[in-house]
Amino acid sequence: MLSKKAKYGLQAIIFLAKEEKKKKGPIQISELAEKENIPKKFLEIILLEMRKQGILHSKMGAGGGYSLGKSADKISIGQIVRLLDGPLAQVSCLSKTAYHKCDECKDEKTCEIRKVMKKVHESTARILDRTSLADAVKGKVNI
Amino acid sequence: MLSKKAKYGLQAIIFLAKEEKKKKGPIQISELAEKENIPKKFLEIILLEMRKQGILHSKMGAGGGYSLGKSADKISIGQIVRLLDGPLAQVSCLSKTAYHKCDECKDEKTCEIRKVMKKVHESTARILDRTSLADAVKGKVNI
DNA sequence: TAGATTATCTATTAAACAAATAGATTAAAC
């Protein structure tokens, strides 16, 4: 399951991507929180994390707010989910972004669990990394 | 990520499936715990849950222990994971076994997050539901 | 330059969940 954090983050960035098209400058946290029904303070934390990764851009002060940090077709859904919820892999020995040998595992080569989850991970990563924010907004999912 | 519970459970049932072939009667929790390096008391809980679902069978008293509750080709990996870690779906509105409307969601039909995660869920469920315990033990994964 | 606006930082909290442990009880075999 996605955490609320990841869900809120996705909702927010999708909202921003849609606004981007209207060319009306940055959106304030409070507006975003209200429109998407997300607890404001929690949203602050989430947006900040995305900004630190460069997928969002922010501006302080009057007339400030949040906007996309790069073009929506350069942001993948996978990147967002990994950032907010951690690795996509079901077992850490499969993660490319955060590899870590499983504690109990005797032999990665013969581990049956790993073998099954490898397929799951591959198909998940494939979909999420190939589908950009721009695609998602259009309702297009690349398999 | 799989929880330790699910990982332990899979390790244990795979072990049992392999033993089944040797036709040597049930395996005791303590042996299982030792061979697979799983905390015994924790393993008890896990095995019990699987027994209650009918995928394991147990026998008390001397000479007792655990064995598969049905043939390994009638147990899917998906069933085990769902049992121990809950629904496979990334968002509850996609789960067939535990459907639940998302709190914040305005319209399921147009939700972009749902649309992407639907594909992920479909491919995950496909793999895990089509791969039986017997397959997994053979190192075979059905896509 | 003062005041308003808006993001950012530091800190804290409550509740839920994950992971594990301890001890008593029940069922079966011999």
Next chain:
DNA sequence: GTTTAATCTATTTGTTTAATAGATAATCTA
């Protein structure tokens, strides 16, 4: 009736999730 092994009841510890509060820093406008 003693031994073996699963089962039940209860508790504990630590971590994570989700959220809130209040102070601070940057930017705009009048």
